[in-house]
Amino acid sequence: MSASHILVVDDEPDIRELVKEILEDERYIVTVAANGAEARQARMERRPDLILLDIWMPDIDGISLLKEWQASDEPAPPVVVMSGHGTVETAVEATRLGAYDFLEKPLSMAKLLLTIRHALDDYSLRRENVGLRRQAQPLSRPLGKSQAMETLRDQAEKVASTDAWVLLVGEPGVGKRLIARLIHNLSNRKESSFVEVGVATIVPANAEMELFGEERADRVRYGLLEQANGGTLFLNEVADMDLDLQARLASALQGQSFVRLGGSRAVEIDIRVIASTHKDLQEEMRLGRFREDLYYQLNVVPISLSPLRQHREDITDLFTYYVDFFVDSDALPYRTFSVAAQNRLRNYDWPGNVRELKSIVHRLLILGSGETIDAEEVDAVLGTQAQSTVQSAGFDFDIPLRQAREKFEKAYIEHQLRIAEGNVSQVAKVAGIERTHLYRKMKALGINPKEGGQL
16 A cells, blocks of 8 residues: 655745654655645646645635645545644635644644544545445445355455456446445555446546546546545456557556646556456457456455355345335434345345345335235335236237337336336346337337436
8 A cells, every 4th residue: 555645835844844753754745835836736747635835925825725625626625734833814714725734833743643544534534425425335345154155255355455457247236336446445454445436327438538537738637547546446347448448548557657638747646446246357358348468467365256146045135125225314214134035035036136125125214014024015116017918829919010010119128227226338238239218118108217216
């Protein structure tokens, strides 16, 4: 794990050098700047984890720099303001603009070090909370007593003790994000960032800027690779990345450095990469859709995650856990499953895996009534009654073929939308058709994708 990088901005050389020596003794990486111009340049060259900022400088005051910097990142690195001519008004203004703390000169080194530790801990917690809110994942490790889950947990623990890169392979919904975060949390990088790149969600026109950042005049936007410096970069569904971006990413990962858009200097990084996919990357390479060099970079330790239907013995533990979770988190009435309902759940194939199970449990608690969930209620939510009707001899075979096909397609797409919680891209992948074609078909069939969940 990389040590935290601190930028010290002060126009007094004695203070700069003293603070630099003390912080380096504490094993921080320190960059110094004598004025605002040098500070801007240093901040462009390497993203700091914390900034010590003097108020009074010859070219620009610290308050102006603070305003400029706090508007550029989310969450912005903490800034500790220092001044030998501090007033209450200055301190209030600095904290209002987002400064973590205000320290008066002459500096107490003990207080300075304590403030830095607290600021870095707070920054790490804020980034962790942002990541947790984005993933909305209640579990911290895979649940279940099956051999498949025991093997998966053992693999995650073993690889976490190293710095090896990992490729997670499995169907949508099996918990690849959960395993990536578990590996990070068990590793020696756990105090640093866990940055997820949702490859499929990045707008192609902005993809390079999102990953590599951008420089404009004296302004800088830090990309996701730089935000992950010292920690873990999780490339979720990496096979969805276009070939041009794959080429640039492969080069950056090979040299652990890159140049921001609009920049001229190489930015060095130290990151661990965990990638995930539900596709066969070797087949994607054969079809010319995935680069061979990137594949071998990522596929150092491959870990395969089994679909839920292959370890059905864990289903009871999972829906019991999610009942307790949603009762607690959403203040929903507690309900138990009848034996028949449990059998229905265990015998269902779960094409959406654990993600689908979680969604079904949530829906049963929200929409149902009574203390017990019976088999009929489970059938209605799973849609198994509709499926059995289509599959049985009771289906209306007397209607024209075109009408029958449209009825089946409508039922099929609505079922897949429920499983994918309205994610049209995921349904298109499962159905094996282009997303634009799927949108046209839904429009023709009168299907509202939002009825399946959030897009």
